[in-house]
Amino acid sequence: MKTPAPGSHVTVLLQESVAMLLPALGAGAVRRCVDATGGRGGHSAALLEHLQHQDMLLILDRDPSAVAALQERFGHDERVVVRQARFSEIRAVLQSLDWDSVDAILADLGVSSPQLDEAERGFSFLRDGPLDMRMDPDTGISAAEWLNTAAEKEISQVLKNYGEERFARPIARKIVQERTQTPLQRTGQLAALIATVVPRHDPGFNPATRSFQGIRIFINHELEELEQFLPEAMAALRAGGRLAIISFHSLEDRMVKRFFRADSYRVSSDLPLRAAEIPPLPWRAIGKSLRAGAAEVQMNPRSRSAVLRVAERSDRHAA
Numbered sequence: 512m513k514t515p516a517p518g519s520h521v522t523v524l525l526q527e528s529v530a531m532l533l534p535a536l537g538a539g540a541v542r543r544c545v546d547a548t549g550g551r552g553g554h555s556a557a558l559l560e561h562l563q564h565q566d567m568l569l570i571l572d573r574d575p576s577a578v579a580a581l582q583e584r585f586g587h588d589e590r591v592v593v594r595q596a597r598f599s600e601i602r603a604v605l606q607s608l609d610w611d612s613v614d615a616i617l618a619d620l621g622v623s624s625p626q627l628d629e630a631e632r633g634f635s636f637l638r639d640g641p642l643d644m645r646m647d648p649d650t651g652i653s654a655a656e657w658l659n660t661a662a663e664k665e666i667s668q669v670l671k672n673y674g675e676e677r678f679a680r681p682i683a684r685k686i687v688q689e690r691t692q693t694p695l696q697r698t699g700q701l702a703a704l705i706a707t708v709v710p711r712h713d714p715g716f717n718p719a720t721r722s723f724q725g726i727r728i729f730i731n732h733e734l735e736e737l738e739q740f741l742p743e744a745m746a747a748l749r750a751g752g753r754l755a756i757i758s759f760h761s762l763e764d765r766m767v768k769r770f771f772r773a774d775s776y777r778v779s780s781d782l783p784l785r786a787a788e789i790p791p792l793p794w795r796a797i798g799k800s801l802r803a804g805a806a807e808v809q810m811n812p813r814s815r816s817a818v819l820r821v822a823e824r825s826d827r828h829a830a
């Protein structure tokens with residue numbers, strides 16, 4: 512099995528996601544696309560293969576290192592605009608570019624391999640580094656600042672809800688005990704502490720995996736970002752435009768699924784409604800959710816939990 516080089520990122524569901532967006536690239540004079548999570552540019556490069564010289568691709572990432580790498584990779588391409596921004600800010604960025612609507616938007620959620628590989632970023636339980644975990648290290652508080660001050664109950668809830676960690680309570684208790692002696696500063700320190708609480712059944716699965724995931728999602732407000740992004744992205748699409756989301760966490764996938772089925776948009780009422788009174792949905796899900804095939808999972812184990820969902824905008828006046 513080929514191991515990706517450090518600093519590189521193996522793009523997940525690459526062909527599938529781009530193929531699902533292609534029908535949205537109509538015959539307009541100028542087609543405009545957005546890669547909302549540029550990373551190292553795997554999806555962007557694949558999208559660019561389908562764009563003509565007059566078309567445009569906006570690439571966003573909140574991580575300044577990703578933005579520098581994207582500038583380096585695509586800076587020479589006149590079809591590309593790279594911006595450091597959170598994807599929840601998509602409409603403000605589009606406004607600043609005078610783009611009133613776009614044809615296709617893609618978001619490949621979560622963290623990239625370079626973020627995990629670089630010990631200094633503090634995402635990794637395998638490589639000791641400062642306990643940071645911020646995708647944008649200039650914004651918000653670090654994992655260490657939070658873990659050294661948060662209430663035990665809050666820590667336990669984050670580990671349980673975002674990390675789906677069964678041992679959330681004893682881990683949170685141990686963190687609060689430890690920090691009264693020695694403040695938590697290093698990823699190795701936190702991983703070692705978790706290993707004293709969580710029994711290790713599977714030698715291939717690090718007991719810190721779930722806790723690190725939960726803390727990362729919390730520190731970066733990942734679910735709040737997605738919740739704000741979905742309606743903003745949908746509102747930015749032209750009629751017939753498509754939004755593709757690749758998620759890696761069941762809470763994210765549930766949010767996307769519900770939004771695409773427009774559960775949140777439909778009138779929620781106990782009163783009986785006649786069919787004619789139910790407002791038409793301003794978008795529709797395209798096909799079923801898609802997962803990586805066996806070959807991709809074998810080549811890139813990170814793709815095991817990936818789910819791709821796509822929706823198409825059907826009008827331009829709701830949302």
Ligand SMILES: C[S@@+](CC[C@H](N)C(=O)[O-])C[C@H]1O[C@@H](n2cnc3c(N)ncnc32)[C@H](O)[C@@H]1O
Nearest residue numbers: 522548550551552553554572573574597598619
């Ligand atoms: C899974 S990687 C994307 C990889 C990319 N598709 C590629 O092929 O290289 C996710 C990227 O999204 C960025 N990201 C995560 N949440 C974000 C947000 N709310 N706004 C903007 N960028 C975000 C991360 O910094 C990371 O670089």
